[in-house]
Amino acid sequence: MYQFENDDSQVLEQLLREQIVAYNQAHFDAQRLPLGCKFVDENQQVVAAVAAQLFGNWLQINWLWCDEKARGQGLASKLLSAIELKGKQLGALQVQLDTLDFQARPFYEHRGYEVKYQLDNYPRSGTRYFMEKSLS
Known part of the structure; x- marks a missing residue:
């Protein structure tokens, strides 16, 4: 017999993430490869950075x-x-953010990205845009 319990903890969230990732890995023919790059100042403090991952063609x-x-110095561009070039060199055909x-x-x-989907009223009155770009 199973007992229902409320559990709002990050421990439960992490457990679920681990279980679903493990299950999904058995069905995907690709591994996630972390990618990133950054700009640092004279004190080695990060002033701009990007973190991404390669997952198959994406x-x-x-x-x-x-x-x-x-800002205003072209660092983000x-x-x-x-990161797009790095992804493309590793086989990415599309990029998503x-x-x-x-x-x-x-x-x-x-920079060539197009909105593919949007969530209105996110989280209450804003909009979240999901954007893609072809790297081919």
Whole structure:
């Protein structure tokens, strides 16, 4: 017999993630390969960076960030180009990311990304955009 329990913990979330990832790996013919690059200042502090992963034919950009003091110098564009090239060299044919309405949609559109799907009222009154670009 099973007993129902409420559990809002991160421990439960991590357990579920591990179980689903393990199950999915048995059905995918690709492994996730982490990719990233960054700009650092004279003190070796990160001022701009991108973190992504290669998964089969897809490059998934997870995070692209530029410190306020370093904005307007083209660092984000250089990071995006570098991670796309890295992904393409490793076999990525498509790249995917998401951004919020107050973040960088025009930045990505200017670089060839298109909105494929959007979540309105996210999380309450904003919009979350899922964007893609072909690397071929």
